[in-house]
Amino acid sequence: MNPEDRAWSRLQNHAAAQLSPGFAQRVLVAARAGAKAAPSFLGQFTLGAATAALCFVAVTLFQAQRTGGDESSTLADWQKITAASQEAELGQ
Amino acid sequence: MDSSETTALADLVRRAQRGEENAQRELIVSYQRRVAGFVYAMIGRNDAVEDLAQQVFIKMIRALDRLQAPAQFESWLFRLARNTCIDHLRRQKLRRIFLPFAPEHEDVPEPTGAVDSEELDALRHALAQLRPQDRALLALVQEGRSHAEIAVVLKTSVAAVKARLHRAREELREHYQPTHES
Numbered sequence: 409m410n411p412e413d414r415a416w417s418r419l420q421n422h423a424a425a426q427l428s429p430g431f432a433q434r435v436l437v438a439a440r441a442g443a444k445a446a447p448s449f450l451g452q453f454t455l456g457a458a459t460a461a462l463c464f465v466a467v468t469l470f471q472a473q474r475t476g477g478d479e480s481s482t483l484a485d486w487q488k489i490t491a492a493s494q495e496a497e498l499g500q
Numbered sequence: 501m502d503s504s505e506t507t508a509l510a511d512l513v514r515r516a517q518r519g520e521e522n523a524q525r526e527l528i529v530s531y532q533r534r535v536a537g538f539v540y541a542m543i544g545r546n547d548a549v550e551d552l553a554q555q556v557f558i559k560m561i562r563a564l565d566r567l568q569a570p571a572q573f574e575s576w577l578f579r580l581a582r583n584t585c586i587d588h589l590r591r592q593k594l595r596r597i598f599l600p601f602a603p604e605h606e607d608v609p610e611p612t613g614a615v616d617s618e619e620l621d622a623l624r625h626a627l628a629q630l631r632p633q634d635r636a637l638l639a640l641v642q643e644g645r646s647h648a649e650i651a652v653v654l655k656t657s658v659a660a661v662k663a664r665l666h667r668a669r670e671e672l673r674e675h676y677q678p679t680h681e682s
Binding site: 411412414415416418419420422423424426427428431432433434435436438439442 | 521524525528529532533534536537538539540541546549550553554557558561562617619620622623624642672676678
């Protein structure tokens, strides 16, 4: 075995020594726990779509309310102007 | 690996794919040493080996049912290991950009005695000088993967693998300077 191969072999031994006893069992437990906790793709997609829809509705409602408010105040102003001009015409 | 071993491995993989916990455990026990070696060659830190090896095997268990050819399990597993290590290095790089630490906290050196031989320390140092992709290439070769298998893992041609491997070996030799041990 040449020095480089010997070093690679030592590297593998050294790395394997970093795994604490019961490694395989811990992996299996973590994989099972993760599988239960992890949301499915469909679940994630539905949640994303619902959030997007909710945002859209909120923005639309806010915009409609704001535009509606502006329109009624403009209409009220015009009505005042119209009334004032009619009064002025009658006065002449 | 001879044909009877390949058949036995394919059988074990099929059982693991069906969700047999004993088969999954057997796969982990059989490959944990080699995956740990691969991770250490890629990352070069003791404290990352267990965590990353665990991530590799968790991904293995979750994705096992998508493996079409059980006979190619080894190549597939080392591709998972390579991708996991490269993702880890990328995340580290991003973290350094967004959360820069003070220089003295950036690369905390391994504690004294963390590496038990000068030869190994020299190899670790030499590997650290290479690009992660080249480290992966050398570690895959050391794992006994053929050029054709590596070409599949890296999604490139066999000729490109040979050329890159040649360059990576040259570079490793350039940096690999062990002090002589008896």
